[in-house]
Amino acid sequence: MNPLGLSQQLTEAGGTGGLSAPMQIALFLGGMAFLTSALVTLTAFTRIVIVLSFIRRALSTQEIPPTPVLLGLSLFLTLFVMGPTFEQVEKHAIGPYMNKELSAEKACVEAWTQLRKFMIRQTRASDLKLFMEMARLDPVEGPDDIPARVMIPAFVTSELKTAFIMGFCIYVPFLLIDLVVSVILMSLGMMMMPPVIISTPLKLLLFVLVDGWPLLLKSLSSSFQ
Template identity: 50%
Template sequence: MTVRADPIIHRTLSALGRRQLPLAGALLLAAGGALAQGSSPGGTLPLVIGQGPGGNSYSVPIQTLLFFSALSFLPAVLLLMTAFTRIVIVLSLLRQALGTQAAPPNQVIVGLSLFLTFFVMAPTFDKVYEKAYAPYAAGQMAVDQALREGVVPIREWMLKQTRQSDVMLFSRLAKLPADVKGEDVPLSVLVPAFVTSELKSAFQIGFMIFIPFLVIDMIVASMLMSLGMMMLSPVLVALPFKLMLFVLADGWNLLLGSLAASFAT
């Protein structure tokens, strides 16, 4: 006996609650769209809707396996197709610039990066929900069409953050036509170009963060050498001064606000 996968996906997403529907629907549609463009030559993903090439439905165990395989792709979508990459790298570089070994800990950095990513991506996720998941849940749109519609807002957001030089680089490596536009490049080209741009932006922001703390380290090291205190660690002495500077300048407010504002809307 075979069953279509649509009710399974619908019940699973509905269990997340209405407040989580924009996020869950956006990530599922993005994962499905990326798989569709990356693995299916026709740009569709028949595995998601539970049908084979000839229109034959898969059995329930196969549908379950395929569905959870799509879910396993969600971490890659969250890491490489959202604002998470830039945010987590900048926060990690901030911790290194401060010189604190484990403060804030990795769990705090990842959690803060995750929720700040949801804040930055909320308008995009809302568009995915309105244009793709809501019509699909209401039975007004097929899954393959919902996938195509759901990927569009995410593609538009990624293109705004991606440098043209990076898109041209990966387009040339993929042997695409020279006159291809950024809106027409496949996700297999857009995603690595987007990640490359995010890494460059993150390290540029990290460089600006390092400068004031590096100045403090140099001043403290020079003072200790002039006083003949060779055995005293400059890092240990400079740490309270760097923490004081960061707190007095309201560093968390400035950094998180600048990070959220650094993404083109």
């Protein structure tokens, strides 16, 4: 199955060499737009960016770190996590295609095969079963027989579920700090003072003392192994 939807006619024409310049530009721009969607749905980016967003909300620091910083960190951590997979894609698909050993269609199939190996390791069997039933497909013999239209949404669903579980585990300790501060302020009769004024510095102090960022990034990277 060709997950990128490249036409057989394009392959038979030997890539884009037989197309006019405007058509080649249109295909290039379309491919760039597809890469954005592929980054979110076919890689570790979704889990990473959601967990990092949870930690910012748990710390009650509003826009600190700034959104561009979180997105940039998520992107490069995704490249770190996906490094072995991308190396296999380059070895089995991109390299042979650039050397004209594979056609465009076969290169896309090889690239999808390597991505699917990563995705299947991170996808829950229950999510795969759900989308197989929704698609009204018969049970398959192995992962190689799972169609992309089932594999991709099942993978994204599993990533969302895992990200929210990790976010909950991160949120609970900081929530306890908010509760303790609120109780102390009420017992002192300082009900008009917003608890966040006291709890935010305490949460930042706790996060720094436990070396939060390295610990968080290490846990995120390890969650994909």
